[in-house]
Amino acid sequence: MTRITNVSLRRILDSRGNPTVEADVLTESGGFGRAAAPSGASTGEFEAIELPAEESIAKARERAVPRLEGLFAGDQRSVDAALRAADGTDDFSAIGANSAVAISMAAAKAGADVLGAPLYQHLGGAFRGENFPVPLGNVVGGGEHAKEATHIQEFLAAPVGAPSVSEAVFANAAVHAAVADVLDQRGVPAAKGDEGAWAPPISDAEAFEVVEEAVDRVEEEVGFEIRFGLDVAAAELYDDDREAYVYGDETRSTDEQIEYVAGLVEEYDLAYVEDPLDENDYGAFAELTDRVGDRTLICGDDLFVTNVDRLREGIDAGAANSILIKPNQIGTLSDAFDAVELATRNGMESVISHRSGETEDTTIAHLAVATDAAYIKTGTVGGERTAKLNELVRIADDAV
Ligand SMILES: C=C(OP(=O)(O)O)C(=O)O
Ligand SMILES: [Mg+2]
Numbered sequence: 001m002t003r004i005t006n007v008s009l010r011r012i013l014d015s016r017g018n019p020t021v022e023a024d025v026l027t028e029s030g031g032f033g034r035a036a037a038p039s040g041a042s043t044g045e046f047e048a049i050e051l052p053a054e055e056s057i058a059k060a061r062e063r064a065v066p067r068l069e070g071l072f073a074g075d076q077r078s079v080d081a082a083l084r085a086a087d088g089t090d091d092f093s094a095i096g097a098n099s100a101v102a103i104s105m106a107a108a109k110a111g112a113d114v115l116g117a118p119l120y121q122h123l124g125g126a127f128r129g130e131n132f133p134v135p136l137g138n139v140v141g142g143g144e145h146a147k148e149a150t151h152i153q154e155f156l157a158a159p160v161g162a163p164s165v166s167e168a169v170f171a172n173a174a175v176h177a178a179v180a181d182v183l184d185q186r187g188v189p190a191a192k193g194d195e196g197a198w199a200p201p202i203s204d205a206e207a208f209e210v211v212e213e214a215v216d217r218v219e220e221e222v223g224f225e226i227r228f229g230l231d232v233a234a235a236e237l238y239d240d241d242r243e244a245y246v247y248g249d250e251t252r253s254t255d256e257q258i259e260y261v262a263g264l265v266e267e268y269d270l271a272y273v274e275d276p277l278d279e280n281d282y283g284a285f286a287e288l289t290d291r292v293g294d295r296t297l298i299c300g301d302d303l304f305v306t307n308v309d310r311l312r313e314g315i316d317a318g319a320a321n322s323i324l325i326k327p328n329q330i331g332t333l334s335d336a337f338d339a340v341e342l343a344t345r346n347g348m349e350s351v352i353s354h355r356s357g358e359t360e361d362t363t364i365a366h367l368a369v370a371t372d373a374a375y376i377k378t379g380t381v382g383g384e385r386t387a388k389l390n391e392l393v394r395i396a397d398d399a400v
Pocket of ligand 2: 233274301302
């Protein structure tokens, strides 16, 4: 292993056209790693703090960079501990989780480069790379990702029977195309939301029909099982004052929301349901998990925010059977790995995820393989989404 000689930070564009942080890490032997921070729109209340890119860069240059130079690239725990020490807060509000995560991921890549190993192997160990995650492909969406579209944030194709990563990736693209055909037949115009999913001005009920039809068509074409799932992003729908989930003119009490989602799982045989309830309601999550957790994944995103303390609370409450892992929600790869480990030890699945604001960075593809994750959520089309999917195909092809 060689020491880090230089960390540089710059402002680059993300997929929404907003500024984000890119980090380069260089080592004395010429090892190099580059990574960029993604950014959420439907962010959880308990996420680590993203600062404006310029401010985060200035603070990280001043406080973190001097501590990193001289550390061993590839000793990820030390790099991430130095980032935490430089920040000094629990939520990275001093230097920004955007700079922290960009540096953490860039250091991991520099470490892999020094070792001459693919990133997934450096992060996961010599025997990783045998199992591949099923890609969850966002094909219809609304919520915070597209105005005047569905209330449910994401309808996700889940090609659970695909014999290979490549076939799964292409199946999701085919479902995305089939959704366009079904919408066209119904005379529904559709723009795309932040993640490249179709954002039609239709009710959630009609979106279920459209996605089911598209999935069935593609399933017949490809000859393997494709199911679908949801990210309800229910924290965005929950109104604290009214103590109800608000779907336009309709509202649902917590009991009605549990009933509604359990009914959807039953009716559509959903493979996956993310954030079906508010991020503060461990009890309601537990009730739903108790009812349908034997037949679907109930996943906590805004609920857990990749945070081991929140995950521990959730485990005690029986609040979900899977966790969404977004490294920028917590700030470092070490913290993200700790969350995966805690979940695994407690029989929960991990789902590695992109954000709605993304870059061409492919770290999450490696992270998903390194952690043996059940699923990866990357979107379906659009360069910043296909960057991850194509990297997954390359990893499976041993071509990274
Ligand atoms: C990817 C998501 O959206 P965002 O990045 O806006 O939080 C999500 O909620 O899972
Ligand atoms: Mg989510």
